[in-house]
Amino acid sequence: MLLIDGELHSKFRKGSKNLHIRNGVGILPDGKIICAMSKEKINFYDFATFFKQQGCQNALYLDGFVSRMYLPEKEWEQMDGDFGVIIGVSK
Numbered sequence: 001m002l003l004i005d006g007e008l009h010s011k012f013r014k015g016s017k018n019l020h021i022r023n024g025v026g027i028l029p030d031g032k033i034i035c036a037m038s039k040e041k042i043n044f045y046d047f048a049t050f051f052k053q054q055g056c057q058n059a060l061y062l063d064g065f066v067s068r069m070y071l072p073e074k075e076w077e078q079m080d081g082d083f084g085v086i087i088g089v090s091k
Contacts, residue, residue: 001058001059001060001061002024002026002044002047002048002051002059002060002061003026003048003051003052003056003057003058003059004058005057005058006052006057006058008045008048008049008052009044009048011044012043012044012045012048013043013045014045014046015043015045016043016044016045017043018043018044019041019042019043020041020042021037021038021039021040021041021042022037022038022042022044022047022061023035023036023037023038023061023062023063024036024047024051024059024060024061024062025059025060025062026051026054026056026058026059026060027056027057027058027059028054028055028056029055029057034051034054034056036050036051037069039076044061047061068080
């Protein structure tokens with residue numbers, strides 16, 4: 001867990017050198033979810049802080065090192081390596 005009842009996980013430390021690409025999901029006050037993936041390496045403290053700043057009370061880290069994004073409308077197309085879909089949107 002990144003956030004538990006509005007608080008950062010107690011093991012996270014500001015300034016940590018444990019930097020990786022990270023992604024996660026949080027629950028907004030209106031019940032909607034927010035999915036986020038860092039474009040740059042980030043530590044858990046700063047990643048969890050992002051969800052808190054968005055208003056989430058609870059947020060979950062999904063994975064990081066193997067994360068890829070294919071989002072052409074945002075000019076974010078990572079085509080390297082094989083990966084399967086965890087979260088998808090169809091219209």
